[in-house]
Amino acid sequence: MTKSILKKEGIPIWKSEENSKVEPKLFLARYKRDDISHLTIKDNAVCLKCTRKPCIIVCPADVYKFEEDRLIVSYDNCVECGSCFIICPYENIEFRYPRWGKGIGYRYG
């Protein structure tokens, strides 16, 4: 993650390529990385048997990916909304806030 490179100038709307993806947009916000994840998967086996994986769908910041039988949690993309732990049908996601002012910081809000 190279979120330290801040795109203060923004992304022109006509650049449809950059607009269609979440990641370039996330770079626009101020972000300080916490060393430990504030999102915890309680039991990966539960995710394995979960067929719909709604956390992947609802997350507005593409935090969740399913690769090689594992749910990958890119917690440093997180915008701290809480959608994932509410939608999880197995209550398998533990949600906390990042420590000491870390995580996302909006300039506009």
Added chain:
Amino acid sequence: MTEKFDVIIVGAGPAGISAAITTARAKLNTLVIERGNIPGEKNVFGGVIFRHAFEKLIQDFVKVAPLERKVIEYQYWLLTDNSCIKLIYRDSNFKDKPSGYTALRAKFDAWYAKMAEEAGAMIITRTSALKPIIKDRQVIGVETDRGEVYANIVIAADGVNSLMAKHAGLYRRRKPNQVALGVKEVIELHRTKIEEIFQLGMDEGVACLIFGGPLKGMTGGGFLYTNRDSLSLGFGALLIDIANKGKRPNKILEEFKKHPSIHPYIKDGVLKEYSAHLIPEGGYDAIPQLYTNGMLVAGDAAMFVNALEYRGTDYAVESGICAGKTAIYAHKVKDFSANTLKYYRKLLENSFVLRDLKKFRRIPHIIEKNKALFDTYPEMLRDILRIWHTVDGELGEVKIKKIQREIFSKRNPLMLIKDVVELIRGVIF
């Protein structure tokens, strides 16, 4: 950090700061704990603040607050994939007496927090409250990631995912049909351009409420608000509906941006920020127990949002004031048990907060279940207008017949009447 305060407030949003101003002005030793670097940094909303509640605390609010534009025009847009039906309501009355102002939370909340500091409250930032400290069934303080702090009363104003309320047992697990996911983009546009395309004077703004389109079949709505030098474009939809539709939030937002009736407004703009936040939309029936020994819950943490009117900040402010008043009363009688703090509920029941939410308690259930409002009706209306405005020499009587068929093929007369009655009952009775 083992100091003891009269009141600790968790969260420096509109609810927490309103409570802090109220208690600090009554000379209570007040501490506000905020997890962002600056108050407002973690906060997002659609974009319109209603001044009435703020004016109870800050007399010349409109003059001193960092507001964007006063809303003089409301637009309702009914979208389908390729059409848009608009209802535009502009009223010169709002030029002199506006109710709502567009605002950006990072700037606004930082300013509002300063008002609390001026009143004498102490605000510490970069500190996450983890849970309340409970002793003999009484909340006596807050455990933070920097240590413990103690107080006679704790006010949990820590937002929709309130960890404080959760650990004190004042939290009903949010169900995916009780929260909406709001996603928003701030798009920079020169102010003269905004004033030109929306035909506005300086400091005048527009609020557009958008239905259907990319949110087809989902309970929710889009919005487009004019700020001073930018537009706020976004939507909110029930979390359960987004999951069931299987459409990623960013994709929905991009569909809004590409819609032929929205794209012309934003095409020359520059995306400055992408943000997301949950909105507690469960209404009255989702409200948790509001107080326990030594603790009160206010704002989003207590689910105080009126989804029907797109209002939340003024509910937060009012509930913060009520919580502050309750803290003052409790210090007067020197009792901090639930028995005294139930005064909070009484204050809320006499204010618009619980009265409005109770009045509209059926709305969340109606709009969650009746998806026809979000797809069948916009399409029906479009088809009626399309038949009527397609002029190719066809006989008027044939057109009328087509329209009748259009209406009744989508919704039989009985269902139609049922929908209307249900909505009217929800709003009026």
